[in-house]
Amino acid sequence: MYIPTLNDMLAARERISPFVHRTPVLTSRILNELSGAELFFKCENLQKAGAFKARGASNAVFGLSEEQARRGVATHSSGNHGTCLSYAAGRRGIPCTVVMPRTAPQAKKDAVKGYGGTVVECEPSTTSREAVFAEVVAKTGAEFVHPYNDHRVIAGQATCSAELIEQVENLDAVVAPIGGGGMVSGTCLTLSSLAPHLKIYAAEPEQADDAYRSFKAGHIISDDAPDTVADGLKVPLKDLTWHFVRNFVTDIHTASEHEIVDAMKLIWKRLKIVMEPSSAVPLATILKNREIFAGKRVGVIITGGNVDVDKLPWN
Template sequence: MDKQSLIDCHNRIKPFIHNTPVLTSRLIDEVVGAQLYFKCENFQRMGAFKMRGAANAIMQLTDEQKQNGVVTHSSGNFAQALSLSAKSLSVKAYIVMPSTAPEVKKDAVKGYGGILVECEPNLAARESASQEIVEKYSATFIHPSNDDHVILGQGTACKELLEEQPNLEYVFTPVGGGGLIAGTALSTHYFGSNCRTIGGEPFEVDDAYRSLKSGKLETNTTTNTIADGLKTQLGDRNFPIIQKHVEEIVRVTEADIVAAMRLIWERLKIVCEPSSAVALAAVFKKKNDLNEKKIGVIVSGGNVDFGNLPFK
C-alpha cells in the first residue's frame, strides 16, 4: 500500500464521500496547551469515517462479485457504511449485527437498504453467520477493518486533513479494529512532514496496546466499554502497518472518554459518539508532551443512541 494507492483510492471514492470540515476550539487549545484541528467525520455520509473504506472496497469488486452482493459483520458504523455504499453502487448488502448493537444503528442499516441478520454478541457468532451468507448467496465478505481496500479508504480522512493542515506534528485517532489508525498512519507517513500517529484505546479493550508491546496479536477477554465501536480487535492486515508506522497507543479510562465526549459536545457544538472521544481523551493523557504542537484529531463518528447518553 504505497502513496499512489492512497491517491488513487481517494480519487476513486470522492464522488461517494464528503470532504468533511476541520474545526478548532480556542478553549480546548488552552486546556491542552497546543493547537488542535478536529477532522469531523461525524459529518461524513452515514455519520462516520467508515463510508470511505466501504465505498473503496465495493468499487474494487468485479462485476460478478457485485452482482452476488457483499456481506460484513459489524457492531454498527461499518454496517451502515457498507449498506449505504452498496445502495449507492446498486449492490446488495447483507449485514450481520450483534443483537446488543444500538437500535439506532440497526434502524439506520435497514434505512440504507441493508439486509439485517442478527446474531449472538460474540465474534464466533458473527463470523459463523457471515460465512453462512457467503456460502448461500456467493456474496463477497468485506471485513470492517482488516482489509487492504478498507484501510486505504479510511486513510483518506487523514489525507484530507493534511491537505488542509500540512504542518501537523501528530494525528490522534481511536483504535478499534485497526483500519482507521492503519490508514491514518499511512497518510501521515506519505503526506505528512515528520508527522506521527498516536492511537487512543480504552483500558477495557486494550488489545492494540498489548499487541504493540508483545509484538504479536493479542485478544480481549472483556469488552466492557462505553466505546461500542472499539470492541473489535486488530487483524493481520493492519497490525504490521501499525507496528511500522504508529508511534504509540495511549490507554484511557471510561471516565476520560465521557469527559472528552462532553467537552466536544459543549465546546465544538457537535455530536460525537463515545468511540470518537477516545482520541481527544488520549490527547489529554499526553498533553505534557504536546506543548505548543500542532495536532490533528480524527473525530471518527457521530452515531449516538440519544436514549443512552453517558451524561445529562
C-alpha cells in the same frame, strides 16, 4: 497478504470522490487551553452515513467487477462499517447483508436498514460474529468486505488523513481511535509517505486495550468480548492492520470510561457537534497525557457521529 500503497490511496480518492464528503476541520480555543496544544478536529462524524467508514466501504464497493457486484456484499460490524457498506451498496444498487451483535445500538441497526441493508444478529463476541457471518456468506455468495482487515478498506480510510494534511499545515502529530485498526492503518499509509515526520498516536479504551497490550508485547493479543462505552472499538487487530500499527504508530494511549465520557461531553459542548463515544477517546488521551502534546499542532480524527441520543452515556 497484500499491503496497500500510496498509489492505492490515490486511486481510492479518485474512485470515491462522488460518494463522500471532504469533511471540515474544527478548532476550539477552550480545548486548546485545556490540552496546552493546538488541536484540529477532522470531523468524520459529518461524513456520509455518519462515519469515516464510508470511505473504505465506497472504495471496496465501487472497485468490484460487475460479476462480483451482482452477488452483493456482506460484512460483520458493530455498527458504522455495516451502515457505511449499506450506504455504498445502495449507491451502486446491489444487496448488502450485515451481521451485527444483538447488543449493538438500535440506532446503528436502524441505520443499516435505512440504507437498504439486511441485519442478521449474533451474540456480542468475535467468535459468534465470525461463525454467523460464515453462514451468511455460504448462503448468499456475497463478496466479503471486512470492516478493517481489507486492503481496499484501508486505502479508502487513508484518504481522510490525505485531506487533513492539505487542510492544516505544519502538524506535529495525528491522534485517531483504534479498535481493529482500519483508520489508524490508513493514517499510517498516507502519513508515512506524504508526511513521515508526523507522529501517529492511537487512542484506546482501558476496558478494550488489546491493541495497547499488543503494541507493548510485540504480537497480536485479542480480547473476545470487551466491554466499553466506546462500542466501535471492541474488535481486535488483524494481520494487515497489525503491520501498520507495529511499523508506523509512535505509541498507543488509553483512557478510562469516565475520561472518555468527560471528553465526549467537552466536544459536544465546545465544538457543538454530535459524535459517539469512540470518537472521544483521542481527546481523552490527549488531556490525560498533556505533557506529550503540549505546544504541538495535533490533528484529532473524530471518526463518527452515529450515537443513540436516547441513550447518551452521561444519562
